[in-house]
Amino acid sequence: xxxxxxxxxxxxxxxxxxxxxxxxxxxxxxxxxxxxxxxxxxxxxxxxxxxxxxxxxxxxxxxxxxxxxxxxxxxxxxxxxxxxxxxxxxxxxxxxxxxxxxxxxxxxxxxxxxxxxxxxxxxxxxxxxxxxxxxxxxxxxxxxxxxxxxxxxxxxxxxxxxxxxxxxxxxxxxxxxxxxxxxxxxxxxxxxxxxxxxxxxxxxxxxxxxxxxxxxxxxxxxxxxxxxxxxxxxxxxxxxxxxxxxxxxxxxxxxxxxxxxxxxxxxxxxxxxxxxxxxxxxxxxxxxxxxxxxxxxxxxxxxxxxxxxxxxxxxxxxxxxxxxxxxxxxxxxxxxxxxxxxxxxxxxxxxxxxxxxxxxxxxxxxxxxxxxxxx
Numbered sequence: 490x491x492x493x494x495x496x497x498x499x500x501x502x503x504x505x506x507x508x509x510x511x512x513x514x515x516x517x518x519x520x521x522x523x524x525x526x527x528x529x530x531x532x533x534x535x536x537x538x539x540x541x542x543x544x545x546x547x548x549x550x551x552x553x554x555x556x557x558x559x560x561x562x563x564x565x566x567x568x569x570x571x572x573x574x575x576x577x578x579x580x581x582x583x584x585x586x587x588x589x590x591x592x593x594x595x596x597x598x599x600x601x602x603x604x605x606x607x608x609x610x611x612x613x614x615x616x617x618x619x620x621x622x623x624x625x626x627x628x629x630x631x632x633x634x635x636x637x638x639x640x641x642x643x644x645x646x647x648x649x650x651x652x653x654x655x656x657x658x659x660x661x662x663x664x665x666x667x668x669x670x671x672x673x674x675x676x677x678x679x680x681x682x683x684x685x686x687x688x689x690x691x692x693x694x695x696x697x698x699x700x701x702x703x704x705x706x707x708x709x710x711x712x713x714x715x716x717x718x719x720x721x722x723x724x725x726x727x728x729x730x731x732x733x734x735x736x737x738x739x740x741x742x743x744x745x746x747x748x749x750x751x752x753x754x755x756x757x758x759x760x761x762x763x764x765x766x767x768x769x770x771x772x773x774x775x776x777x778x779x780x781x782x783x784x785x786x787x788x789x790x791x792x793x794x795x796x797x798x799x800x801x802x803x804x805x806x807x808x809x810x811x812x813x814x815x816x817x818x819x820x821x822x823x824x825x826x827x828x829x830x831x832x833x834x835x836x837x838x839x840x841x842x843x844x845x846x847x848x849x850x851x852x853x854x855x856x857x858x859x860x861x862x863x864x
Contacts, residue, residue, distance in 0.1 A: 509729050510537065511553045512583055515572060516602065518563050519580040521591040523571035526554065532594060535722060536729040585610060599721060606724040609639040616641070623717040624699060627706030630720065634709040635688070645698035650676065652685035652705070657822060659687075660766055660815050676818070679851050684818045692812065765808045772819055773828035775806055780860040792832055792859035795820065796847035817850050824857070831857040 513533055518524050524532070530550050537546050554570060557563040562576035572580065577589035584601045592601070600620050604611035607629060611617055619625030619642035628642040635655050637643070643651065653676045676684065682701055686694045689708060695701040703715035710723040767775065779801035784791035799816050802809070811819070824831045833856055834845060848858040 510549065511556060513602070513728060514550065514553045515557055515562055515576055516580050516583065516597060517594060518557070518570045519572040519577055519589060519591065520594045520597050523569045524594075525568050525570070526550065529554070529570070532598070533729075536725045539726060540730075586612060598725070602728060603721055603724050606727045607633045607639070609633065613640075623715065623720075624702070626717055626720055627703050627715060630706040630709050630724075631702055634705075645702055646678075648702055649678070649681050649685055649698040652688060652701075653681035653818075656684045656687045656815075657818060660811070660819050661769055661772070661822070676821070677851060680818055680821060683814050687812065687815060692814070694814075765810070767806070767809055769823060769826060769828060772809075773823045775802060776820065776823065776860060777829055777862065779805065780862050784860075784862040791862040793862060794841070794844040794848045795831075795850060795858060795860060796844050798860050820860070821850055821857070830861040830863075832859040832861050834858040 510533070513536065514529055517529050517532055530547055533550070534543070534546055537549075541549065554563070554565075557570075557576070558565060561573060562579060563570050563572055565571075572589075581587065581589040584605060600617050601611050603620055603626070604616065609616060609629060611620070616629075616639075619629060624645070625642040628645075628648055629639055631637075631648060631652070632639050632643060635652065637648075637651055637655075657676075678698070682696075682698065683694050685701055685705075686692055689704060695704060706720060707713070707715040710720060710727075712719045712723040776798060779798045780793035781791075783793040783797040783801060786792055795817070799813060802816060803811065803813075820829075820831065823829050831850070845858055850857040
């Protein structure tokens, strides 16, 4: 255990309470030239402004500085604080380094502390470069949030494909791993953005990969805008947030049990809360069954409009909890996996133009409108 972890506890993720602020204060003091109390108050103030008034923060800062000196992590010479050897070693370990470096505060804050908040390794030059760019920071935020590798910042194209696969896995579950779509590269750009857009709250489509990733990045850290300074500020506040595991007080009212629901309503509520996403085989069988009821044409070459199949599926399988975009992307995935066959329209019947438009699924240079029924 490091000196800083022992004397002024620091967690390996977002540090909490006075301990987290003490770690941040020591990290500021360890920068080149040390820091005055005024500089510490000014530089760390934005990280606590959402929960401490200026007067409260000044008082807290004074307590923290006294505790750091008492722990032998910092020392004061006139009006300036500097980290001791023990303090420098503790900061190096806090930031995931082998040895301490007296950097400028701007670099310590914008690169190393932001990386700390994200839980990524800033010792790699490529990561530090990515963190200095808005698109790179947004990408790393999204990669971290959705459990993707953070060894490097992915390009917008690669990240969109990976996010589409995340959304597809949420729809298909583990079945997507055997569907031939493991890398998500078989999904068209438009379909991939539409599917990845389901990860936004509320789900929506954005017309470029860059806008999609910027929106997801801002949403994941609770930032109002995707500008780099706003993203950094939101991440840095995480390092100073207090613990959220305080025990409930004795005076807190006890939760009252919910009134029993009628059986039908209880089932419907359970379905709405926990969608029972189908596996690839189950989904394909359900689609083909619905397509048979709406297919037109001669035996051996019958087809059903995708829009009509969708209307049937959302009525017959509400427990799947699918949106239309998810349905179409799962349908395209089932086609690529060979579970069913989609077909394009040769001629457009003006009487059914609405069905044509509502059925369209764009994939590369092909537009699908029908589900084929072979029986």
